[in-house]
Amino acid sequence: MRLSFKNNLTMNCRSELLEVTVEARQVEESILSLLHTILLHRSTGKFHYKKEGTYSIGTVGTVDIDCDYIDFTFVKISSEELDRVIKKAVVEFKDALNISGSDGIGQISLEFYQKKKSRWPFSDECIPWEVWNIKVNVVNLANEQERQICREKVGEKLCEKVINIVEVINRHDYVPKMPTQSEVDNVFDTSLREVQPYLHKITYQITDSLGTSVSTTMRRLIKDTLAL
């Protein structure tokens, strides 16, 4: 695994890169396993504020998930709402990756941020404090034997990735401090019923077989159009 650490002093945001090489049918499960492992550590129970500034926290349940196409089991938070949100984003990424071509390279990012209230007319500012980039290389395999080997190898690689995630998490670097009741929505996603993850968003970027990203291609097209 390639783990790069970038300390952005101005934004206090750290960036971690996880790279996996998988078969097309393994894309969804491999990304879900990593995202859920990260969210497991970046989620708490629901806050229940009481008087005098105290609060209590709900209970987070966990579920073991066996992958179908990978020899791997991961733990995720027991929350159907969160599952739907994550899966929707991953499926979109997977479909975009499939459309781009068989040798596509893509990157899906999980960004944790906190909102900073701004005065009117300015909108609230989203300040990322931790970004996890998962770079996916899709390969095609020729026969079933290679697929079986790939199944085991990808499982081993994901085990390493989980350990690396745990190492990063347990450095106990910057995380937003516990907010008051009025600021809880600036730090946590309180829209879910059972759990309360840190505010986060998922974005992705697809690179086609030529090594150019879609955004780069669009930029070039616009430039060429303007040059005419």
Add this chain to the structure above:
Amino acid sequence: MDSDLSTQDKKDLDKFIKFFALKTVQVIVQARLGEKICTRSSPSPTGSDWFNLAIKDIPEVTHEAKKILAGQLPGIGHSMCVEISLKTSEGDSMELETWCLEINEKCDKDIKVSYTVYDRLSVLLKSLLAVTRVTPAYKLSRKQGHDYVILYRIYFGEVQMRGLGEGFQTVRVGVVGTPVGTVTLSCAYRTNLALMSNRQFERSAPIMGIIVDHFVDPPCGSQRPANMGQPCNYRYPVHKATDDDDGEAFAGVQDSQEVCTTSFSTSPPSQCFCTLSPSPSKLSKALPLDNPQFPLVPGLVTHPAQSIYTEFAKDDSCICSPFCLHMQLLSYQPAVLAGTPELCHTAANPSQTLHAGKEDGVLHPAQPYHGTEAHLTVEHMPNIPGSRGEGRRSTSPSDLVETLNALTRKVGAFVNKPNARLSATMDLPFAAFAPRGLDSEDNDPMVHPPDSPSCMSPLQASLHSQGSDGSGQQDDFVMVDFRPAFSKDDLLPMDLGTFYREFQNPPQLGSVSLHISSQSMADDLVDSLPEKLAIYERNIDEFDAFVDMLQ
């Protein structure tokens, strides 16, 4: 150090560390149950879920952990360790991993106990949940069943990693700084998963080259339902484990198809076992579970202080691994001459089979096998795959290897099946070459051919067994007189070599002796010529008339 910590914070911190240790043990043990864990999130705090995580407690595990802790906490120099090991049905065991919770001297005085330490301990528990699924022991635990089970042992003190073998890997789950020290949770796991047998083989040679017949049913395989994943057919009363320990017996688990065979042994000298039984609804009595939210983990019963594996050894219906089956093959011997095969002792304890005393009627070669030449005792060698426990116990250990070699040899062609005797009168191809029964060995022309030539052919001589004991081993062998197919030696009672020597120099023909008779013929011819010429001249007119007639 401690003087900066308020009494309340110290009290809270001790409580946090204590329950963290207990929850750590629960997470590790539950991750090795062999089943997937599923707990529900609760938006409202229950008040009983430490670190805001839904980790259900197995009472026996908690009881054992508390007993080991004995009121003390993991501290500097006093680590709490959870050892996970694997134990096969034959009794071989292997340590897989050791989880260690320790506290070092590095303190973080500025950290807040009430929430920061608590929150970080919660994160550390989540990390433990994730890491317990990625170590090699997890996959092994998911596959545990009748071949092996996963055990745990909790101990206090210095970490013991010698049992993990060479090249073990370590992974640090995480650290949490506290005002009294840094809590560190780590795991050392074995990378070499080759099972080293602890069986004592001093008295017998190592068994090599065992042919594994994968299609042989295990001795007790037929007793298990086909759909039973992890059989555990023990049938003895179980006792619930409560703090009161009233000894109330639960209904025993009998022929349940959902019984999990996961069994755990605790650290010695205690032999209290915890076995997971089917869900409470399937038992006649309620199980002592205070927390109803224990959905996916079956109910719990405990057994009296008795080793489950001891029970397996005593029970003939033990579940034997292929290795155990090999021990049964080793114990097998061909039937004696006149007796029926005796039942072999079930190889519940293979060591017993290996070291049985000598007995008669051992029909095994004293020399290595030589291809098709020596059929040896095949006439009483039954089909090994079909045999289960027939035969006698093995003889002295020094012959075990030879016996095994014999047992593992394939039955050659034209060899009798057990108790089946062929005679030359049977209408079978090459029936004359079929071995005879031992009781008719004296009359067996194959063994004692009639009118055997005085000069033994080299080919025949090479077929005789060359045992180290010489002729003393003759009775152990059936000599097969090699004859080419369709050959008959009635007209010419000699072998090829004799024939060649005899007819190598044939006698000369009488008419071919020219140097003696040729001279006499010439002399006779010269002497008779004048007379013949005189005769021809007197009859010349007749000859002329004959010639004129031809013209």
